Amino acid sequence: MSTHHRGRSFADDHASDAGTSEFSLLLFKALQTADAFAVATPADWRPGDPVIVPTADSCGAAADRMAGAEGRIECKDWFFCTKQVSEADVENAIRAK
Numbered sequence: 001m002s003t004h005h006r007g008r009s010f011a012d013d014h015a016s017d018a019g020t021s022e023f024s025l026l027l028f029k030a031l032q033t034a035d036a037f038a039v040a041t042p043a044d045w046r047p048g049d050p051v052i053v054p055t056a057d058s059c060g061a062a063a064d065r066m067a068g069a070e071g072r073i074e075c076k077d078w079f080f081c082t083k084q085v086s087e088a089d090v091e092n093a094i095r096a097k
Helices: 010-014 020-037 059-066 087-096
Strands: 050-053 073-077 080-084
Touching: 020 050, 020 087, 059 073
Parallel strands: none
Antiparallel strands: 050 080, 073 080
């Protein structure tokens, strides 16, 4: 049985949390990180956690990623890769804007 109420958003469900301002700050940092590094942030992401890298543009690029040719990228499969973005890199990117 779902505990999600129709018509309520994720933010509504968490608005009563003691850390509402912390939630807002994390949401802001996640959006800024996604924009600055062209990545996606998974649920419950916090600065310093791995981020999701967009899918490779070609089979060759995917093969290179799987072989470790792109450095800091770790692939679970050809279509799902992550990379580490440090908390300091996140903060620097936000401050640079």
